Amino acid sequence: MSTPERPSLLALSAPLADRMAADASVLRLAVERIGGARVIDAGIRAPGGLEAGRRIAELCLGGLGHVAFGGAGGSPDWPFGVTVHSAAPVLACLGSQYAGWSLSHGKFFALGSGPGRALARKEDLFDELGYRDAGTTAAFVLEVDKPPPEELVARVATDCGIAPEGLTLVLTPTHSLAGTVQVVARVLEVALHKVHALGFPLERVVDGIGTAPLPPPGGGFLTAMGRTNDAILYGGTVQLHVTGPDAEAEDLAQRLPSSASRDHGRPFAEIFAAVKGDFYAIDPLLFSPARVIVTALDSGRSFHTGAIARELVERSFGSAGLP
Known part of the structure; x- marks a missing residue:
């Protein structure tokens, strides 16, 4: 059973994984078994697509979030965007969507995200959230460009306490259409992660919604990583609804x-190159949306900070007439 009065991420997400596998041909996905586990290819050998990415993002939110395409882009050149909402944003984003479990075997490395994290509980974060889940199935999303080895699959299943046949791994290369969507759909999660890092009480975050422009997929990893990050850092907007004093809501904003x-002010690919690929050399305060609205529910006041950096979005995405 999950924590009393809190939903089970595993129970909510299992039907999403099953429907994705059942609709594989429509979504242009490939399904195979590796070490007994169900592996869904969303952009390595199978082409995948935007709708596949949208469904993967909802799976990654543990069935507690809704992801939609709309017209909230970052500029006239890029008019379409990805919007994500969750009525339980802390659990959906930090308890499921956050890529917090480091997985490696030999030369294979990935950060695991998705509802299965709440079953493995390899991160101290779950003690802070006070959340524990149980079940016989688990789903993970891996941002990788090659399938995992059988040895890693076996270890993940063991750490989750389930049979490998109950495990679903969804593979989304960063440069793929599905990978692009599922990364940009982390705009709300990025905000929640920074809220946590800033020390604001997570239990006071009641609701949240975020949107970010949909970039074209990059031809290579660095370009793709840069565009998906820039979509959030320079084009993303998040609104959080919180309880507590106005002064604390304003300070958070x-x-x-x-x-x-x-580090704000340059495309992410340039920042990453400047630190020679060392993520830890980048200021962690950079990883948050461009524009924020914090609404204090007790008073009804809202605090607006930040701004969309349209020129940086266009530069990153490769608008006509720009380098």
Whole structure:
């Protein structure tokens, strides 16, 4: 059973994984078994697509979030966007969607995200959330460009306490259409992760919604990673509804946007190259949406900070007439 009065991420997400596998031909996915586990290819050998990415994002939110395409783009050149909402944003984003479990075997490495994390509980974060889940199936999303080895599949199943046949692994290369969507759909999760890092009480975050422009997929990893990050850092908007004093809501709003970082102002691919690929050399305060609205539910007041950096979005995405 899950924590009393809190939903089971595993129970909510299992039907999403099953429907995705059943609709594989429509979604242009490939399904195979590796070490007994069900592996869904969403962009390595199978082409995947935008709808596959949208469904993967909802799976990654543990069935507690809704993801939709709309017209909230970052500029006239890029008019379409991805919007994500969750009525339980802390559990959906930090308890499921956050890529917090490091998985490696030999030369294979991936950060595992998805509802299965709440079953393995390899992260201290679950003690902070006070959440534990149980079940016989588990789903993970891996942002990788090659299938995992059987040895890693076996270890993940063991750590989850389930048979390999109950495990679903969804593979989404960053440069693929599905990978692009599922990364950009993390705009709300990125905000929640920074809320946690800033020390704001997570139990006071009641609701949340976020949107970010949909970039074209990059031809290579660095371009793709840069565009998907820039969509959030320079084109993303998040609104959080919180309880508590206005002063604390306003303080959170002031500290939350990506503009609070010393590294703000350059496309992410340039920042990444400048630190020679060392993520830990990048200011962690950069990883947040461009624009933030924090609404204090007790008073009804809202605090707006940050701004969309349209020129940076266009530069990153490769608008006509720009380098």
